[in-house]
Amino acid sequence: MNLWNRLRTTATALLPDCREASRVQSKLLDHPLPASRRFGLGLHLLVCKWCRRYGRQIRFLGHAARDHQDELLKSDCGLSPEARDRIKRRLRE
Amino acid sequence: MQPDPTSNPESAKPPGVLSEPSQWVDEHGDYLFRFALARLRNPVLAEDAVQDTFLAALKGGRNFAGRSAERSWLTGILKNKIYDHFRKAGRETSFTDLQFYNDEDSDRFVAEGAGQGGWIHELGPQEWPNPGESLDNELFWRTYRDCSGKLSKNVAAVFNLREVDGLDSREICALLDISESNLWVMLHRARMALRRCMETNWFDKIK
Numbered sequence: 031m032n033l034w035n036r037l038r039t040t041a042t043a044l045l046p047d048c049r050e051a052s053r054v055q056s057k058l059l060d061h062p063l064p065a066s067r068r069f070g071l072g073l074h075l076l077v078c079k080w081c082r083r084y085g086r087q088i089r090f091l092g093h094a095a096r097d098h099q100d101e102l103l104k105s106d107c108g109l110s111p112e113a114r115d116r117i118k119r120r121l122r123e
Numbered sequence: 124m125q126p127d128p129t130s131n132p133e134s135a136k137p138p139g140v141l142s143e144p145s146q147w148v149d150e151h152g153d154y155l156f157r158f159a160l161a162r163l164r165n166p167v168l169a170e171d172a173v174q175d176t177f178l179a180a181l182k183g184g185r186n187f188a189g190r191s192a193e194r195s196w197l198t199g200i201l202k203n204k205i206y207d208h209f210r211k212a213g214r215e216t217s218f219t220d221l222q223f224y225n226d227e228d229s230d231r232f233v234a235e236g237a238g239q240g241g242w243i244h245e246l247g248p249q250e251w252p253n254p255g256e257s258l259d260n261e262l263f264w265r266t267y268r269d270c271s272g273k274l275s276k277n278v279a280a281v282f283n284l285r286e287v288d289g290l291d292s293r294e295i296c297a298l299l300d301i302s303e304s305n306l307w308v309m310l311h312r313a314r315m316a317l318r319r320c321m322e323t324n325w326f327d328k329i330k
Contacts, residue, residue, distance in 0.1 A: 047240025048247075049232045056311040060285065060292045061303075080247035088314040090254050091321060092286045094267070099287055101264040102271065103161060108153030113170045117152065118145045121177055 044070040048081055055085040059092065147177060151194050155201050162205050162283055164276045172208065176201040202288065209280065209298055228315050248318070251326045263325055270320035274313055281306065282313035 042050060043066040054071045057063060075082050095102060109117070155176060159169035179200050231246040233239050242248070257263040271279060284290045284298070296306055 047232075048242045049240045052228075052315065053307075053311055056314050057307050059314075060307060060310060078242075080242040080244070083248035083250065084318070087248055087251060087254075087318050087322075090251075091267075091314070091317055094258060095282075095286045096289065098258065098264070102268060102287070103154070103157045104264065105157055105268070107157065107160070109148075109156045109170065109173065110166075113156075113173075114148055114152060117170075117174045117177060118148050120174060121145065121148070121181060 040066060042070075043067045044073070046070050046074050048074075048078060048084075051075070051078070051081045052084055055081070056088060059089070147180070147193075147197070150190065151197055154194065155197060158198060158201060159205060162280060163208065164279070168208065172201060172204045175204050179204070206298055210300075228319060231319075249322060249327065251322070254326070257325065257329070266321065266325045270317055270324065273320060274316060278309050278313045278316075281309045282317070285310055 043064070046054060046067075051071055051074045054063065054067055058068075058071070075085070152173060155173045156169055159172040160166060163169050163172065176197055180197055183200075231243055233241050233243055271282075274282065281295065281299070284295050285292075290298070292303060292306055295301075296303055299306075
């Protein structure tokens, strides 16, 4: 990577815009990130309440899914009667 | 007079064998089907996965105290069946389909000029006061299910593997045969779309 690209990447890391910050906040949930990214994100979050909310909200939704798996599965559907019988028959073999 | 143990067919059953298989279907069939359907998004595949699960469980033959332990065990087997499917399907279907990667809420960021890349304020994330309280609300969960349903099949699969099953990035990449950068784009997409949908359809409405 040539010098110019390297400078540009570092600038983006240290001074992310909101679009970039939303990507970084998501990535941070799955992967440790280099210090420059974390630092740049931290600076951005100091001054941007929308991005602070974004981070809180995606974390909230992730935890909600993890902690309430049963709720995610609720529905009116189930095995069709044909499937049910077919499986029972198979099991008896 | 003592009953003759050798004439009683029940005593021939090895100790610790699970309850009647046909009981499993009635007790756990619907639950497992819904689980599989949520992951595979295809009722036929889901039925097959459930059948394979019961067949594998029959061979396994473990002893369990209680219905919920039995269900957890069956769910574990089902998850592996689903993961097997993903491993095979990964090569055929396009988990790397870049078509839907492009619109990450582009309409909500300032496109050009001063403030480019920033949230357009009125369209940015709004305040969600006391979101935890919604977790007790059945309608919240119905909305969540609907919003998850709107995610494309592959994006939803990745979200489930990561957020619900808790697999780490490396495991998911190995399972689906995708690169880390594909993975994080899909997760970003899922989180962004879900957040937006929940804001529009729940949090904005309960104000």
